[in-house]
Amino acid sequence: MSHKGVEKDFKEEWGWTRFMVRGKMFCAFCGEGGDFTLITVKCQPDFNVHIREMYPDSIIEGYYMNKVHWNSVYPDKGVPYELLKDMCDRGYNLVFQSLPKKAQKEITGE
Numbered sequence: 001m002s003h004k005g006v007e008k009d010f011k012e013e014w015g016w017t018r019f020m021v022r023g024k025m026f027c028a029f030c031g032e033g034g035d036f037t038l039i040t041v042k043c044q045p046d047f048n049v050h051i052r053e054m055y056p057d058s059i060i061e062g063y064y065m066n067k068v069h070w071n072s073v074y075p076d077k078g079v080p081y082e083l084l085k086d087m088c089d090r091g092y093n094l095v096f097q098s099l100p101k102k103a104q105k106e107i108t109g110e
Helices: 046-053 081-100 101-108
Strands: 008-011 016-021 022-030 033-041 057-059 070-073
Touching: 016 081, 022 081, 033 081, 046 057, 046 070, 046 081, 070 081, 081 101
Parallel strands: none
Antiparallel strands: 008 016, 016 022, 022 033, 033 070, 057 070
């Protein structure tokens, strides 16, 4: 939520808390009743493969998402906080950079 232009909502039918920029999702907390069993994050394809290999029991291909562009993380299985934060930052940057330049300038106030 610290990034400019981030919106948050709750998709009730999925049980997901979604984080977006201009309606484009970059991260979701997935679970029921406030228990987040997965955190799903958009990242670069090469990076996704690399960290899945580093944490095979904790990071899997994106749950219900495009398996190339998304990873899902079991937050209670030893993934360092800094890596999870880095993944969220990468996801935000990917989505932000995909926006039209006009929208980027509106968000940053330029």
